[in-house]
Amino acid sequence: MQDRTYTADAEPGDHVTVAGWVHEVRDLGGIAFLILRDSAGRIQVKFEKDEMDEELVETGLGVSRESVVSVTGAVEEEPRAPTGVEVTPEGMEVVAPADPELPLDPSGKVDADLSTRLDNRTLDLRKDEVQAVFEVRAEILRAARETFRDLNCTEINTPKIVATGTEGGTELFPITYFGEEAFMNQSPQLFKQLIAGSNVERVFEIGPIFRAEEHNTPRHLNEATSIDFEGAFCDESDAMDVAEAVVRSAYEAVAENCTEELEALDLADDFEVPEEEFPRLTYEETIERINATGELDDQLVWGDDLPTEGEKALGEDVGSHYFITDWPSEIKPFYIQDHDDDEQLSTGFDLMHPTMELVSGGKREHRYEQLVDGFEQQGLDPEQFDYYTKMFRYGMPPHAGFGLGGERLVMTILGLENIREAVLFPRDRQRLSP
């Protein structure tokens, strides 16, 4: 349709063909208005019954909402029209009619449950505020890529069908691979390390991860997008700097390039880019501060993982993004290195949004002997991970990195209440289609 004009580009004096969806028909009697919507916006088409071809009027007023139509006519300046211009049609074609009864209302007059919306995503995305989420998501991913590239990282893609998991076999989706047992990968962790250990040195990946946990919360998905970084000759502090830069650049990009989307989402007035540097709290300080809030029934002691309630209480207390560093070694995975001067303390860190965990990272164990010991301590068979561990015998530099939850980033930036809203076709405990 090379002769098609976007609604936003129709100027007074033009003679155009506009094509899109019928948003609404308002029939006032002698005069009627059809609002046509496309990806660029909306335009009003005017039908005057006494002055126009009868068949044309019949087509215009007989069409159902959300049908796809193309309208050819003159664009005129019209202050009474919503956008200041109006099309007087000479011809109209119903390209694809829509059933009159819609499974949800794209004009937004009546709410729909999230599950109804997800079952009918195509119609749901016809709403400005829904489309805005995915425009913002695209911008966030673009900003992340650009930041990584500025930091001299190479984008990589690692396999999603794997022979072994990252941390064991409990939370993986099993599949059959030509008669052999295989799994959907839960993280690019091991692969990105192998590449950071080549002289590519600094890598990032934005790709899917799969987790078979049967959780049912507004912040978990079984298929999610992980934004991963791994850098040779980096320590945990360098990795934290990179994580902070990526998150900050996402906020900045949204503030700069998503003005319309923020308006559609009603966030334009109070959208803020984090200004202060993200504070870095040690695990020990963290549990002390959580205990001090008095929100928890039972006080946390050294070695406890942080309960959701504690994360939220601390988030309110801190009031911004923050890091938690120096976790007890025992609650971090085997590939995280311990501090040289205290083997009870790991170099692992989390980056927290006030409402939830966004990033998990750390300095990796690059010393072969310690790595193999770590496998054994976690009850894993190092032989199964031979493809991974053997590369640590051929010159593996110290390195560090992190994984950032892509949907959680989108969700926290936009204040979405459910992570499923940040994915077009979410996979969760009970949803496998569409």
Added chain:
RNA sequence: GCCCGGGUGGUGUAGUGGCCCAUCAUACGACCCUGUCACGGUCGUGACGCGGGUUCAAAUCCCGCCUCGGGCGCCA
């Protein structure tokens, strides 16, 4: 995995044993209306997730199933 709460026209809801052959909005159908912009007006169509039970009487209470949402654990 453990725990809690829901399922009522196409969509979103009201309803807590008889006032319910079920409320309201929107959508849909018909008619009226020449400047709407959530257009307005009149009339109309349309629903109690499935199966069993309790009761004179069930949308409402009980049991099972299906299904949706949430809390925790765990995590990104």
